[in-house]
Amino acid sequence: MIRVEPRTPSRALAAAVPVLSAAAALALAAIPLALAGADLAEAYALMAKGVFGSRFALSETLTRATPLILTGLAAALAFRARLWNIGGEGQLYLGALAAAAVGSGAVSGPSWLLIPLVLAAGAAAGAAGMAGPAWLKIRFGADEVVTTLLMNFVVILFVQMMLEGPMQDPMGMGWPQSAPVLDEATLPRLAERTRLHAGLPIALALVVAAHVALSRTVWGLKIRAVGENAAAARHAGIPVGRTLMSAALVSGALAGLAGAGEVAGLKGYLTADLSPGYGYAGIVAAMLAGLSPLGVAASAAYIAAVFVGADSMSRALGVSNYLADLVVALSLLSVLVGGFFARNRLVAVRAGKAGEGA
Amino acid sequence: MPPTDAPHVLRLRGLTKRFGPVLANDSIDLDLRRGEILALLGENGAGKTTLMNMLFGHYLPDSGAIEVADGADGALRALPLGRPQAALRAGVGMVHQHFTLALNLSALDNILLGAEPLFALRRRTGAARRKIDAIMARTGLNVDLDAPVGRLTVGERQRVEILKALYRDARILVLDEPTAVLTPQEADGLFQTLGAMAREGLSVIFISHKLREVLAFSHRIAVLRHGRKVGEMRTDEADLPAIARMMVGQDVESPPRPPMTPGEPVLELREVTLAGAGGRAGLRGASLRVHAREIVGVAGVSGNGQAALAALVSGLAAPEKGELLLRGAAPARFDPAAMIAAGVGRIPEDRHHDGVVGSMTLAENLIIERLDDPAVSRAGFLRRGRIRAEAERACAAYDVRGQGPDGAARLLSGGNMQKLILARVFERAPDLILANQPTRGLDLGAANEVARRLLEARARGAGVLLISEDLDEILALSDRVVVMHEGRLTEAPARDRAQIGLMMAGRGAEEAA
Known part of the structure; x- marks a missing residue:
């Protein structure tokens, strides 16, 4: 018989779990790769080359990491308040929609005005997308996992409707895409011949801001208190509902910002396939990071590397590029399993005899 | 035999x-x-x-x-x-x-x-x-x-x-x-x-x-x-x-309870009716008065409305009928923040559930009831140096033994966790203290510390409402005893164990006497 006994993981163990989980996920990817008939050594070498092989490859990874950092922060912040925002994908699209609406000519002006305006519109739309589910939870106790998840589909269908209707680019030859964002509303490029844009430093600044907010402000303390023990927080006079709502709005805003950055920094216009699941991958990033904002920067970079590396490897080897999604999913499973083993130890015991196994 | x-x-x-x-x-x-x-x-x-x-x-x-x-x-x-x-x-x-x-x-x-x-x-x-x-x-x-x-x-x-x-x-x-x-x-x-x-x-x-x-x-x-x-x-x-x-393991004597003259009423309930949470007994026309420099013990078998009474005084519930007065005035709102602001210190029954946020540090748990205090925060930012220094002082003054102010509260033993809550409550010098089962699960040393602090607060001029299932504790600490039965409070005419026992079983004071 095996007994599970709880323990408090040491600092080293707690830090090792995400790293080991990421490694385990990559190692486990060998199974489908082998099944697909790929040469494993070559596949992993191609993956590494795709990520680190050139200046361009590296910049691609960082470009992909940019929205992941933001959706990762969105999930981490909400999860710290025990608010399970699974709607990052929908909020990202709402942010993208608002950014496209505001940035493609509705308003004109200089860059110093238009860029903040576009980003603010994206953040506000994302926040609005999270306000409803949060209100339903606070007021009626509606499970936000369900409402935010379902909102994703509603939002994406709404975006498709807009792109085939009122917001369709008249010059787009019938493609379901929005009019392009004005040059003045486009985020500046960071380096020549790369797709890196100003969204990355903004995201990194928000990582630091979120870290400071959570650990050093009254607001962050309230969020942690509500998330970790809502009854005690309420007993101590912390307004639980208002705290949850504020966390929900900031979380939605961060995800909305991710969408705005993709539209105004990378694509230049909105399509219904803007995000390859950044909203969902952000949840993985947050979990890998142990819900720490600083950790999100690292885990987002890892997931971006998996996307980019698997992408280029699968193209070279002719393996399905769903492998990237597989590795990301395996990372989440690994970190959940790893977290369990960090918090518990397994003890083999034989019933009926004392002194064995303990 | x-x-x-x-x-x-x-x-x-x-x-x-x-x-x-x-x-x-x-x-x-x-x-x-x-x-x-x-x-x-x-x-x-x-x-x-x-x-x-x-x-x-x-x-x-x-x-x-x-x-x-x-x-x-x-x-x-x-x-x-x-x-x-x-x-x-x-x-x-x-x-x-x-x-x-x-x-x-x-x-x-x-x-x-x-x-x-x-x-x-x-x-x-x-x-x-x-x-x-x-x-x-x-x-x-x-x-x-x-x-x-x-x-x-x-x-x-x-x-x-x-x-x-x-x-x-x-x-x-x-x-x-x-x-x-x-x-x-x-x-x-x-x-x-x-x-x-x-x-x-x-x-x-x-x-x-x-x-x-x-x-x-x-x-x-x-x-x-x-x-x-x-x-x-x-x-x-x-x-x-x-x-x-x-x-x-040592000689312990319960702290002495010197006689005192009660002052003005600090808490008054007038015919308060309140439904209990989750099907438990509530209050049914309960009346009560707690004066300054007085400990009032609420005796009763658990489940007779003690939880509702505690929720009311903690600010977690509002009366459906009747009045609650603090120093003669109704509180601004019935929520915990308003009760804290009105000078009510609360020692909750379940310290793990309501008392502390286990994963937060001792220092954070000590300030959690006064986040807007200028000594704690400035422009929304926590004054971490001050908070830590104060926590170190409070942990020493209240003998909270753990991993120091930066340790997680959940690592504290029951007695030390209760001392942490005592530090939080008593450092604010409240006018009224609600002590709900304050010694439950504590060893005698820690229980005596709780009793000593309650008596000290009484000497300072606070009123104490002590809810306990332990009749010995109530008799040792209280100036007056009220008995709770099915949501009603009745004053016990004498500090007589047998009589209080009968009243706990639902017999009237006259009948029980």
């Missing part, structure tokens, strides 16, 4: 159990004779329940052996360890402190639960009912077998638990704090029944930390402290101070 020459029915030898770094039981030996009532005495955390859980097979000992006389020949045989089924078969029955009954099933079904084959075409309840009826007639433990357990009183539920053990032919009955939920009269009734059953040959072990009932109803006393058996004696040769010393 204690059976000194009856054969042994149970022998524990060298039982040891370790939980992580904590040695919960350290090589404990214990013997029990046929027809004997053994009291297992000790403070909370002394290892009483752990020991009994090993006997019953819930825990697997790290080392040691258990022998039970499991057959008609009366010979002691080794009990397979870590198997509740084996313990049941050997005739060991256990009544847990928290009952393990299915509320939606009838008393009969609860008694039979687990004793019937899992797959049977037809239930044979006739024979079972006859057997239970016979047990009830023999022992006087009468309950309505067809009533759903949810409709039975707490005392009746306990009888169902005991019947369940007896139905399975228990020859050794273990009761974990059986009187925690009973009125004094019910408790006396239970012990009389147990005494009669012991004369018939049943052996009983009961866990308690109430010296009075231990002295009155047991044949022998074993005292545990810090996981070791520190003493064992015949009850008729025991004396109270010696046992208290043995339990605590």
Whole structure:
């Protein structure tokens, strides 16, 4: 018989779990790769080359990491308040929609005005997308996992409707895409011949801001208190509902910002396939990071590397590029399993005899 | 009367159990004779329940052996360890402190639960009912077998638990704090029944930390402290101070309560009615007054509206009818923040659930009720240096022993966690202190510290509303005693244990007198 006994993981163990989980996920990817008939050594070498092989490859990874950092922060912040925002994908699209609406000519002006305006519109739309589910939870106790998840589909269908209707680019030859964002509303490029844009430093600044907010402000303390023990927080006079709502709005805003950055920094216009699941991958990033904002920067970079590396490897080897999604999913499973083993130890015991196994 | 020459029915030898770094039981030996009532005495955390859980097979000992006389020949045989089924078969029955009954099933079904084959075409309840009826007639433990357990009183539920053990032919009955939920009269009734059953040959072990009932109803006393058996004696040769010393390991005297003249009323309830949360009893026209420099004790069997009263004064609930006045004025709102601002300090009943946020640090838990205080935050940013310095001072002043101000609160022991809450409450010099079961689960040292702080606050001019299930504690600390029964509060005319006991059972003050 095996007994599970709880323990408090040491600092080293707690830090090792995400790293080991990421490694385990990559190692486990060998199974489908082998099944697909790929040469494993070559596949992993191609993956590494795709990520680190050139200046361009590296910049691609960082470009992909940019929205992941933001959706990762969105999930981490909400999860710290025990608010399970699974709607990052929908909020990202709402942010993208608002950014496209505001940035493609509705308003004109200089860059110093238009860029903040576009980003603010994206953040506000994302926040609005999270306000409803949060209100339903606070007021009626509606499970936000369900409402935010379902909102994703509603939002994406709404975006498709807009792109085939009122917001369709008249010059787009019938493609379901929005009019392009004005040059003045486009985020500046960071380096020549790369797709890196100003969204990355903004995201990194928000990582630091979120870290400071959570650990050093009254607001962050309230969020942690509500998330970790809502009854005690309420007993101590912390307004639980208002705290949850504020966390929900900031979380939605961060995800909305991710969408705005993709539209105004990378694509230049909105399509219904803007995000390859950044909203969902952000949840993985947050979990890998142990819900720490600083950790999100690292885990987002890892997931971006998996996307980019698997992408280029699968193209070279002719393996399905769903492998990237597989590795990301395996990372989440690994970190959940790893977290369990960090918090518990397994003890083999034989019933009926004392002194064995303990 | 204690059976000194009856054969042994149970022998524990060298039982040891370790939980992580904590040695919960350290090589404990214990013997029990046929027809004997053994009291297992000790403070909370002394290892009483752990020991009994090993006997019953819930825990697997790290080392040691258990022998039970499991057959008609009366010979002691080794009990397979870590198997509740084996313990049941050997005739060991256990009544847990928290009952393990299915509320939606009838008393009969609860008694039979687990004793019937899992797959049977037809239930044979006739024979079972006859057997239970016979047990009830023999022992006087009468309950309505067809009533759903949810409709039975707490005392009746306990009888169902005991019947369940007896139905399975228990020859050794273990009761974990059986009187925690009973009125004094019910408790006396239970012990009389147990005494009669012991004369018939049943052996009983009961866990308690109430010296009075231990002295009155047991044949022998074993005292545990810090996981070791520190003493064992015949009850008729025991004396109270010696046992208290043995339990605590040192002489403790409860803090003196100098007489004081009460001042202005700090809390007044006028005919407050309030529904209880989650189907529990609420308040029904409860009136109460607590003055400055006064401790008012609320006695009562748990579940008579104490939770609603505490929720009201904590700011977690608002009166549906009636008034609550703090220093003569209604509070701005009925929420915890408004009550804190109005000078109410709250010591919650469940410190893990309501008292602290376990994963946050001691320093953060100390300031959590006053986040807007300029000493704590400036422009929304926590003043971490000041907070930490203050936490260090408070931890020293209140003797909170843990990993320092930056350690997580959940790592504190119960006593230290309560001291942390005391520091948070008393540092604000509140006018009114709600102390809800403030010493529950604490060892005597920590409990005395709580009492000392409450008396100190009273001397400073605060009013204290003390809710407790421990009548001894209430009598030791309170200037006045009110009794809570079914949502009403009645002042006890005298500090008389028997009278208060009757009032707790629902008799009026005049009737009880």
